[in-house]
Amino acid sequence: MRCREKVLYTNGNIVTMDADDSHVEAVLTCGDRIEAVGTAAELRQLTGPRVREVDLQGGTLYPGFIDTHSHLEMYAAWIQYAYCGGTDTMQEALDILQCHAADHPDDPVVMGYGYDDTATSDGRGPTAQELDALFGNRPTLIVHISIHAAYVNTAMLRLIGVDPTKPSDNVEVVCADGRPTGLLTENMALSAIAQLPPVSAETLKKGILVAMEKYNEQGLTSTIGGGLGLGGLAGNMSLQVIGELEREGKMTVRCHLPIFSACYREAKAAGLLESPGSPYLRLHGIKILTDGSIQAFTAAIKDGYYLQPDLRPDCILTQEQMDELVYETHAAGQRVIVHGNGDAAIERILLAVERAQKRCPRKNPHHLLIHCQMASDSQLERMKAVGLEPSFFVLHVWNWGDRHKAIFLGPERTERIDPCASAVRIGLPFSLHADTPVLPQMTMQSIHTAVNRISRKGELIGPDQRVSPLEAMRAYTTYAAIMTLDEANRGSIEPGKLADFVLLDKDPRAVAPETIKDVAILSTISGGKAVWGKLCA
Ligand SMILES: [Zn+2]
Numbered sequence: 001m002r003c004r005e006k007v008l009y010t011n012g013n014i015v016t017m018d019a020d021d022s023h024v025e026a027v028l029t030c031g032d033r034i035e036a037v038g039t040a041a042e043l044r045q046l047t048g049p050r051v052r053e054v055d056l057q058g059g060t061l062y063p064g065f066i067d068t069h070s071h072l073e074m075y076a077a078w079i080q081y082a083y084c085g086g087t088d089t090m091q092e093a094l095d096i097l098q099c100h101a102a103d104h105p106d107d108p109v110v111m112g113y114g115y116d117d118t119a120t121s122d123g124r125g126p127t128a129q130e131l132d133a134l135f136g137n138r139p140t141l142i143v144h145i146s147i148h149a150a151y152v153n154t155a156m157l158r159l160i161g162v163d164p165t166k167p168s169d170n171v172e173v174v175c176a177d178g179r180p181t182g183l184l185t186e187n188m189a190l191s192a193i194a195q196l197p198p199v200s201a202e203t204l205k206k207g208i209l210v211a212m213e214k215y216n217e218q219g220l221t222s223t224i225g226g227g228l229g230l231g232g233l234a235g236n237m238s239l240q241v242i243g244e245l246e247r248e249g250k251m252t253v254r255c256h257l258p259i260f261s262a263c264y265r266e267a268k269a270a271g272l273l274e275s276p277g278s279p280y281l282r283l284h285g286i287k288i289l290t291d292g293s294i295q296a297f298t299a300a301i302k303d304g305y306y307l308q309p310d311l312r313p314d315c316i317l318t319q320e321q322m323d324e325l326v327y328e329t330h331a332a333g334q335r336v337i338v339h340g341n342g343d344a345a346i347e348r349i350l351l352a353v354e355r356a357q358k359r360c361p362r363k364n365p366h367h368l369l370i371h372c373q374m375a376s377d378s379q380l381e382r383m384k385a386v387g388l389e390p391s392f393f394v395l396h397v398w399n400w401g402d403r404h405k406a407i408f409l410g411p412e413r414t415e416r417i418d419p420c421a422s423a424v425r426i427g428l429p430f431s432l433h434a435d436t437p438v439l440p441q442m443t444m445q446s447i448h449t450a451v452n453r454i455s456r457k458g459e460l461i462g463p464d465q466r467v468s469p470l471e472a473m474r475a476y477t478t479y480a481a482i483m484t485l486d487e488a489n490r491g492s493i494e495p496g497k498l499a500d501f502v503l504l505d506k507d508p509r510a511v512a513p514e515t516i517k518d519v520a521i522l523s524t525i526s527g528g529k530a531v532w533g534k535l536c537a
Contacts (some may be wrong), residue, residue: 004031006047007499007528010040012056013507016493017063017477021470027061029499032279032527036495054535059522060507062473063492064221064500065443066480068391069337069370069433071147071226072215072255073238076207077199078113078437084142085114090122097142098134109196110135113143113437115151118295118403125151128164128182141192145438146293150189152182160191185298186289186316204241211436212253216524216532218441219502222484223253224337224368224391226435227260227287228267242281251280252524252531254500256484258287258337261325273334279498279527284485285335285368288325291315291345294373294408295400299342301374306410315348326352326367331360335485336367343374350379353386362387368483370433373417374409377426380419384428389483391431392418394450395439397462401455415462420450424471429479432472447472447508448517469509469516499528503535 010026016037026040028047036043044051082100084093097112104110117125131140131153139156143149157164157180167175172188174181184192199207215223228238238257245251259267264286267273272283291313292298297305298313305311317325329336330353340346346369353367365387369375372390375383383390396404397418404414416422423430432450434441450472453461467475481491489498503523508516523533530536 005528006030006035006051008040008043008047008051008053009056009061009501010053012058012503013060014056014493015060015062015473015507015509017474018492018494024493027493029528032499032529034493034495034497034499037493056503060504061493062219062502062504063477063490064502064524064526065219065476066222066431066484066491067215067220067433067436067441067443067476068224068368068431068480068483069226069393070223070436070441072211072223072253072436073204073208073228073242073257074226075437076211077204078111079207079210080203082112083114084112085116085145087115087120089120090117090124090126093120093142094126094130094134097140101135101138101140107197108139109156110138110140111143111196112141113147114145115142116145116295118407125183128152128154128157128180131182139195141195143189143193144296146296146298147438148189148292148296148298149183149185150192152184152192154182156192156195157182159195160188162188185296186292199237201237201241201244204237205245208241208245209250212251213532214436215253215441216526217521218443219504219521219524220253220441220443221500221502221524221526222480222490223255224433224484225255225257225287227289227337228257228283229260229263239281239283243278246278246280252526254280254282254484254490254526256282256284256486258285259283261286261288264329268332282486285337286325286329288322288336288338289316290322290338290340290349291342294341295403297408299373300344300348301342301409302344302347305408306413307407312344315345317348319348319351322348322352323355327356327359330356330362330365330367333362335365337370338367339370341371341373343376343379346372346375346379350382350386350388353388354382357386366483366485371435374413375419375422377419377422380422380426380428384426389429389431390423391433391483392420392423393435394418394420394432395434395442395446397453398445398449398455399439401453401461402457402459405459405461416465417462419462419465420467420471420475421465424467429482430475431480431483432475443476444508444519444521445517447476450475451513451516469513473508499525501525503533
């Protein structure tokens with residue numbers, strides 16, 4: 001139970017993000033809730049002697065940021081493995097993995113993650129033979145940065161039932177010269193990940209604490225999960241550990257966790273979907289994967305890849321399978337949280353939701369389309385009509401924008417990836433995400449990218465899709481709150497809502513747009529308690 005202490009925050013620029021876009025001078029909280037907003041003088045009159053005053057020292061206070069798609073529990077479980085991202089060459093990544101393997105000689109599986117093949121000068125990942133030469137018979141995998149592919153050695157191929165000496169009929173086992181290369185995509189990559197030994201509750205608990213600190217450091221106080229049951233983690237374990245941390249008063253990020261479609265029926269039968277949840281943990285909806293990732297060459301793109309126009313991967317689910325899953329969830333009054341990157345995948349999702357709405361009309365079902373990278377304006381219009389809301393991975397424009405132009409999509413289609421401004425024009429609220437561990441949380445860079453659309457190489461990508469700083473801030477606050485299905489309790493600084501805040505050194509809406517990324521996050525408050533930064537006691 002949190003103490004019912006009253007706290008008065010003064011001497012700051014408090015941006016409430018309410019409907020009138022009010023800025024106030026002070027906010028009064030009581031326990032984990034906001035009691036009143038107004039001038040410092042007004043609020044001092046409301047309080048008795050038991051108020052603690054917090055001087056914001058001229059900083060800018062916003063509602064706590066909400067990320068609408070990331071894999072906090074998977075990230076927490078993977079912190080113990082080798083991070084192979086951010087390398088300029090394949091050799092560097094292999095060196096990192098080799099050190100990790102030497103430091104953990106008893107690990108039954110050698111595991112690295114975050115490897116970004118097209119960001120290295122090699123432009124590819126290691127083959128099974130290259131991994132064999134370094135790791136021998138120890139089953140080894142390096143998960144691609146997208147989490148939609150993995151590079152494995154011969155021992156791992158054998159472990160997941162793939163004959164390393166013969167070509168495979170399965171398109172998810174990439175073959176060359178009559179045998180598997182070691183590159184696996186989608187479900188086959190997931191089956192290699194499933195070979196990781198179960199994570200102990202203790203390890204997961206430690207990992208979640210570290211992960212939450214990283215989120216808080218970025219001003220985040222809520223997140224929508226990427227699908228319980230993914231990433232070699234038992235869903236129940238995550239629920240148990242988060243529940244324990246909450247009872248111990250250690251949760252600092254509110255988690256909304258959808259259940260991965262493969263585990264849905266089981267969870268439904270166990271009555272999990274009906275559970276009301278708690279302040280820091282809510283289960284809702286079903287997570288469906290429709291296609292893969294553009295940068296892993298597994299997204300369903302209508303006209304194929306720029307350098308390989310004949311490469312047109314299928315969606316993971318057929319239209320019939322998709323229709324059935326979406327209808328079942330929709331008709332049960334639940335929401336679908338559905339991953340779709342390529343335009344062909346978005347089309348399949350839209351058709352399924354349109355059909356479900358026709359059979360069972362529901363007002364504002366708040367279904368959520370994760371990534372939604374290649375949506376056209378007409379697809380966004382149709383999304384609005386059926387209550388399907390977009391969460392864009394706008395950091396793509398910055399991190400992969402140059403490669404989208406040169407390798408994956410070509411200049412024309414790259415211009416309109418993550419069409420935030422189209423959503424604004426159409427009147428469709430949008431939110432943003434970092435898909436951690438795909439990218440680390442970096443909220444100011446994400447807001448900066450939505451406003452400026454500048455790539456890593458400094459190129460302006462799709463100026464028509466730039467949004468105002470206000471819209472970008474709404475994407476992390478009020479709009480994202482709608483998508484948590486809990487806007488009554490979060491997203492703005494208004495009486496009755498949760499006391500979740502982020503303190504910035506400057507207002508991103510008042511600085512030169514090209515400097516938004518330099519705005520510093522000074523402190524994060526969750527449920528009335530400073531959980532990160534300078535306001536911590
Ligand atoms: Zn994801």
